[in-house]
Amino acid sequence: MNIYISGISGTGMGPLALMAKNAGYQVFGSDQHRGAISQELEQAQIPFTVGTQDGQYLQEIHEKYHLDWFVYTSALPEDHPELQLAKSLGLKISKRDELTAHLVETLGLKMVAVAGTHGKTTTTAMLIWLAKNLQLPAAYIVGSTLNFAPSGSYQPNDRYFIYEADEYDRNFLHYHPWLSLITFVSFDHPDIYPTEHDYREAFLTFEKQSKSLIFANQSAAPSDLSQIADKDPLVLSSPDSRLTLAGQARREDANLVFAATKQILC
Template structure:
């Protein structure tokens, strides 16, 4: 993508189609904070819409052609189809139509941008980086694809010169950004509905590195993931400044002494020959130690004291829908996670094993996301879900896709390598089924990028009844 970026101040009255979405709402919030006139529409009312209205946005529920009347610029995401009545009306009226990523880039034009990319871990790493820089006194602007637990917000227009952004690779639009620092947490085949092949996915991240290097920036790359490591080494060979982090012996920022625990991971970080630590996180899982290391590397690269950065990462209270405790009922803890790729599912279930009581069992309610992803990765999902003792697979959450004949959650359930698995075609059956199978000391994970998140509070309430 090479579209010219129009500075935010030149966009005029901005209308968002689907303003309540995680990415769109954050951009709208910053525009409102900068005094811009913002309107929008969404399919349903929500707490996000209520907050945007309180900040001054005019938001309509339901999408109709007349909603774009008076707009100068219309913002869309890749989920908005050409048949959408507002998009069709905007095209007919000759309005400026820009992608969500272009709108975000327009807000970054006068800031040092930190763009955090990768197949997994973007939201948590972006959140950690934001909190770390806040602890360093930077007051960064930020847009995150999730909500910080401590503040209840996903975006902020800071007074500092740093802008931290989650760089979504799903449709290639992250190549619009011009980062001073780029982070790649990992790279695997995903979003094949857009890219088609692994080679195309890889090339997008290669191009991301090039965009950072063209501006004399630094790419911070996980050395433990084969995909990101290979891309980082390629970028280094091409002359880019690359900082490798992870547990690998040759990492420039090396994680050592990692100790999983029930209350969070603990590790030390060796950077520039000095060991810093122990660093105590409030989140479990080795993957969170890696996310924290990336955030600390960003702070160091921007010139902030590592001692302040460590205090920030230790204070990090988490992000909603990222191993988020939704409650406890009858001695059973219920967590919710956005995991929707096999690697993410495996990571969160491994972390669940670290926090479950001795003798307790790990249960998972998994909702596949997208028919194409279910079809492409059914075997990998089955193996990942097998880490849990007891598995419920729901039907596919379609999101932006039309159904593929024969593709249901049953394909994944059939791949789980043990007998304690069931496919439940009815969403309503999940809570009663799990309630009868859990016992005190167990842990339940609701996992997926769809509406499976609604089941956590429902299960807690059922357990307490």
């Protein structure tokens, strides 16, 4: 399958491009500016162009490789030239969540999702680092650069998929994780969720879609745990005394990673 990603070099799309390439897909893309993942894309030999996204590069790639799927970032307006051209070419069109879910299903991976208002990136990076050191068979996508590994990865023997599940644009509601880790929940993104109730209801829906749940602390969990009793939720209390990271929030993130790793290894 040949995939074109518009906005490919940012921390939202770049890691997904890397994972898709690792999984054997042909990946191409474009961006207005060089984003944080540009160097990693080049190292992975993923062709992409930077500059005016007028559709010319998309047309050239389609004529040469016959594209199947156009993936675009939430920041792309409906009248964007590449999006309009993709529609006229009859390509499958979606945002990143649909491609991510496709990879998880096609590759037969168990998703370990990290969600929450704050602490997602740190917790996801910690879990990736630990998985690598324990040699766990885990693919991953994190919305940042890492100083110890690429921001997205997949190997043929991977069984798990560690994913930073973003609530913005209701992205995380497209998934049904094997295990979900909830770091902290506090009202955010009023442009997507008009009220705090809407925001918390989205998290509750995500939690109900998960097979198993671990909450970093009591404030991360819904006030009425009976709504998710069938998930046998684990609500953590004080971080393990052996965790000596600076800052309570970081210790809670690490404690969450510790609990998740134990569940993966069981």
